Amino acid sequence: MFTEADNVAPAMTAVLTAVLTEGPLSRVGLARRLGLSSAAVTKAARPLIEQGYLQELAATERSGPGAGRPASPLAIRADREFFVGVKITADELIGVVCDLGAQVRASAHRPLPYPDPEHVLTDLGHLVDDLLDGPGDYRARTRRLGLAVSGDVDRATGLVRYSPFLHWHDVPLLDLAEKITGLTVTVENDVKALTTAEHWFGEGVGAESFALVTVGTGIGCGLVVNGRIVSGSHGVAGEIGHIGVDVSGPVCHCGGRGCVEAIAGTHAIVGRARERSGRPDLSFDDAVALARGGDQRVGAVFAEAGNAIGCGIAAVANLVGPSRIVVSGEGLAAYDLFETHIRAGFERQAFGAATDCPLSIRPLPFEEWARGAATVSIQAFVAS
Amino acid sequence: MFTEADNVAPAMTAVLTAVLTEGPLSRVGLARRLGLSSAAVTKAARPLIEQGYLQELAATERSGPGAGRPASPLAIRADREFFVGVKITADELIGVVCDLGAQVRASAHRPLPYPDPEHVLTDLGHLVDDLLDGPGDYRARTRRLGLAVSGDVDRATGLVRYSPFLHWHDVPLLDLAEKITGLTVTVENDVKALTTAEHWFGEGVGAESFALVTVGTGIGCGLVVNGRIVSGSHGVAGEIGHIGVDVSGPVCHCGGRGCVEAIAGTHAIVGRARERSGRPDLSFDDAVALARGGDQRVGAVFAEAGNAIGCGIAAVANLVGPSRIVVSGEGLAAYDLFETHIRAGFERQAFGAATDCPLSIRPLPFEEWARGAATVSIQAFVAS
DNA sequence: GCTCAATAATTTCCTTCGTCAAGTATTGAT
DNA sequence: ATCAATACTTGACGAAGGAAATTATTGAGC
Numbered sequence: 055m056f057t058e059a060d061n062v063a064p065a066m067t068a069v070l071t072a073v074l075t076e077g078p079l080s081r082v083g084l085a086r087r088l089g090l091s092s093a094a095v096t097k098a099a100r101p102l103i104e105q106g107y108l109q110e111l112a113a114t115e116r117s118g119p120g121a122g123r124p125a126s127p128l129a130i131r132a133d134r135e136f137f138v139g140v141k142i143t144a145d146e147l148i149g150v151v152c153d154l155g156a157q158v159r160a161s162a163h164r165p166l167p168y169p170d171p172e173h174v175l176t177d178l179g180h181l182v183d184d185l186l187d188g189p190g191d192y193r194a195r196t197r198r199l200g201l202a203v204s205g206d207v208d209r210a211t212g213l214v215r216y217s218p219f220l221h222w223h224d225v226p227l228l229d230l231a232e233k234i235t236g237l238t239v240t241v242e243n244d245v246k247a248l249t250t251a252e253h254w255f256g257e258g259v260g261a262e263s264f265a266l267v268t269v270g271t272g273i274g275c276g277l278v279v280n281g282r283i284v285s286g287s288h289g290v291a292g293e294i295g296h297i298g299v300d301v302s303g304p305v306c307h308c309g310g311r312g313c314v315e316a317i318a319g320t321h322a323i324v325g326r327a328r329e330r331s332g333r334p335d336l337s338f339d340d341a342v343a344l345a346r347g348g349d350q351r352v353g354a355v356f357a358e359a360g361n362a363i364g365c366g367i368a369a370v371a372n373l374v375g376p377s378r379i380v381v382s383g384e385g386l387a388a389y390d391l392f393e394t395h396i397r398a399g400f401e402r403q404a405f406g407a408a409t410d411c412p413l414s415i416r417p418l419p420f421e422e423w424a425r426g427a428a429t430v431s432i433q434a435f436v437a438s
Numbered sequence: 439m440f441t442e443a444d445n446v447a448p449a450m451t452a453v454l455t456a457v458l459t460e461g462p463l464s465r466v467g468l469a470r471r472l473g474l475s476s477a478a479v480t481k482a483a484r485p486l487i488e489q490g491y492l493q494e495l496a497a498t499e500r501s502g503p504g505a506g507r508p509a510s511p512l513a514i515r516a517d518r519e520f521f522v523g524v525k526i527t528a529d530e531l532i533g534v535v536c537d538l539g540a541q542v543r544a545s546a547h548r549p550l551p552y553p554d555p556e557h558v559l560t561d562l563g564h565l566v567d568d569l570l571d572g573p574g575d576y577r578a579r580t581r582r583l584g585l586a587v588s589g590d591v592d593r594a595t596g597l598v599r600y601s602p603f604l605h606w607h608d609v610p611l612l613d614l615a616e617k618i619t620g621l622t623v624t625v626e627n628d629v630k631a632l633t634t635a636e637h638w639f640g641e642g643v644g645a646e647s648f649a650l651v652t653v654g655t656g657i658g659c660g661l662v663v664n665g666r667i668v669s670g671s672h673g674v675a676g677e678i679g680h681i682g683v684d685v686s687g688p689v690c691h692c693g694g695r696g697c698v699e700a701i702a703g704t705h706a707i708v709g710r711a712r713e714r715s716g717r718p719d720l721s722f723d724d725a726v727a728l729a730r731g732g733d734q735r736v737g738a739v740f741a742e743a744g745n746a747i748g749c750g751i752a753a754v755a756n757l758v759g760p761s762r763i764v765v766s767g768e769g770l771a772a773y774d775l776f777e778t779h780i781r782a783g784f785e786r787q788a789f790g791a792a793t794d795c796p797l798s799i800r801p802l803p804f805e806e807w808a809r810g811a812a813t814v815s816i817q818a819f820v821a822s
Numbered sequence: 823g824c825t826c827a828a829t830a831a832t833t834t835c836c837t838t839c840g841t842c843a844a845g846t847a848t849t850g851a852t
Numbered sequence: 853a854t855c856a857a858t859a860c861t862t863g864a865c866g867a868a869g870g871a872a873a874t875t876a877t878t879g880a881g882c
Contacts, residue, residue: 122858286759293756296789372677375670405680506829507877
């Protein structure tokens with residue numbers, strides 16, 4: 055009988071990750087999926103069960119020939135540990151508490167009058183306290199916090215190199231947040247965090263390569279290739295919004311011409327709707343209302359926008375060939391106006407078998423960004 | 439004293455790869471670069487030296503403070519082993535013999551009157567014999583052959599699923615070629631092979647991510663992301679030629695509109711040059727001559743083509759952020775007409791720091807494709 | 823020349839981590 | 853009851869690499 059350590063740290067991470075992302079699996083099933091021997095899985099599962107992260111389920115109905123010892127699937131004990139995720143925008147903090155299975159248990163937000171680091175950190179501390187000391191008694195079982203920020207973020211060090219929306223330069227967010235909250239903090243770029251969430255817990259589960267496109271003021275894209283998130287050597291990656299799809303299109307604020315964002319970004323849509331309708335006071339919601347009401351001129355703006363997005367997505371499909379693509383973001387609140395045009399643009403411009411790439415177009419609750427942040431901290435925990 | 443195996447297979451591959459791609463390195467230097475202990479490198483280097491793949495160089499000049507035992511760099515013994523690489527096109531076989539350091543030692547080509555698998559295999563056998571039994575006496579030290587084919591190739595099994603140019607469907611090229619030549623064969627897509635060559639032995643050395651763009655009849659792109667070549671889930675990747683850069687551009691044979699290839703592919707350039715010049719018999723070379731001679735209308739065709747290519751390259755830079763990009767291919771024979779426009783299109787459309795991505799624009803000898811094939815077999819050997 | 827600090831390479835254990843093969847456990851079918 | 857089939861467990865073993873002591877080789881200072 056052994057009691058002491060059996061040295062199975064890597065296999066433990068692999069097993070926990072697989073059960074987290076793919077649901078209950080028997081030891082033998084895990085062994086097959088992970089390319090490990092069943093012996094290794096048995097050894098790795100033991101401490102995970104002892105420490106309360108996994109539990110054995112009762113055997114379910116048989117599948118194969120019918121004989122043999124029934125498998126006992128291992129499932130996550132989601133309430134074993136909780137994780138806080140916070141998305142930091144220029145005017146608001148959005149926070150959630152997730153369980154180990156990435157289900158949202160509580161959420162809260164907090165306006166951000168001053169987006170300078172000092173104020174943000176103070177408010178972050180209050181928000182986390184509200185979440186953890188509110189109903190649910192999460193404090194005792196929460197040790198980690200994930201933060202999602204737009205811009206150039208170094209996940210390894212938790213340094214925010216540059217965030218245009220927040221006007222931050224070289225803010226050591228990880229250190230500051232750990233000091234304020236006492237939790238172990240992970241910092242990640244917001245689009246990457248959301249992509250990670252979708253890759254581990256959403257539609258990207260099991261995909262070797264995967265893309266998530268966000269449509270809003272900006273148009274961004276998170277990429278997973280060969281199972282790893284793409285970061286870009288010069289700090290740039292996933293800038294689908296600045297792919298040029300129309301050489302004679304409008305000039306973009308980036309200096310390019312016919313960028314997807316210059317045609318389909320929220321600002322661009324409003325601007326073009328104002329022009330075409332002749333109403334210089336139009337808001338985005340007004341434009342949506344007009345288009346839904348059947349206004350041809352404003353409808354065309356949305357059609358062109360959808361088309362441009364579809365072209366950009368096709369560029370992703372043609373270049374990296376992800377096994378699936380999810381399109382989301384607050385801009386998709388009006389996705390009834392977009393969807394067919396996005397699909398049309400994609401199908402026209404996707405090459406050969408890239409057309410087979412399944413496209414999910416659906417709005418996500420804004421809270422999802424905070425869940426992405428929590429997901430990154432779950433990842434960090436599992437890898438630790 | 440030990441004599442028997444020391445179980446260092448993975449480290450041997452790592453050491454050999456590092457010395458191959460980065461040149462002579464001391465054991466300590468290798469340890470630092472590879473994240474291994476110097477003990478591990480010592481153990482891995484021993485069998486490689488014994489088997490004649492590496493040799494110790496005399497210590498060179500010192501670098502640091504000046505004291506201490508001088509490092510003895512390990513270098514490849516390039517003539518220890520040779521590799522044949524053959525590129526199969528629709529009308530020709532191009533073959534080379536490379537040494538372990540991927541230097542071309544001999545080359546040959548052979549017209550291919552009938553591109554059906556049977557004839558190709560017979561001619562391949564003759565070509566390989568010519569190369570190995572010609573001057574240089576490579577036969578005895580050659581055990582591997584790499585083949586590069588355009589189209590959808592499964593490198594793992596060596597099956598050519600579909601090659602449009604050759605009209606091949608599901609040809610088990612690896613098995614057939616091993617039977618004919620008696621060598622261990624690796625089969626890879628031609629663009630991926632060339633990308634690999636550039637990544638291991640060319641300008642992509644040391645790059646975590648890297649892109650190679652080929653300009654010719656088709657416009658293709660090989661991608662290395664996170665150190666691994668990108669394959670695409672649906673068999674599609676690197677199809678930069680079918681990214682749409684002009685929503686109101688010409689319709690492409692793929693059904694898209696304003697594809698890079700429909701503007702900058704060799705056929706497209708000839709077609710447009712014929713239209714604009716009013717000379718329906720123009721060849722590509724004629725068009726080049728006219729443009730070089732100062733013909734404004736034909737010159738504009740090349741300018742538009744270069745611009746479209748630049749836009750496509752910018753899309754690559756914006757999406758995956760490679761640390762460098764090489765542009766090549768037979769279309770670049772006229773690269774004096776293209777280069778400035780490619781750069782202009784790239785710089786206009788590359789977003790933010792993506793502009794920093796160095797762009798090498800240069801024609802490569804056609805033999806380089808065959809060298810790519812040889813490189814893939816070197817890779818396979820090193821990993822074995 | 824001798825000694826010492828500095829750096830490189832080697833050697834000897836030792837830890838980690840996983841497999842293998844032989845068990846045990848639990849079922850349905852005969 | 854027996855048997856085949858499947859799942860899981862166990863203990864011995866092997867592969868791979870690391871830590872630290874040891875040896876090797878140099879330049880600098882005396």
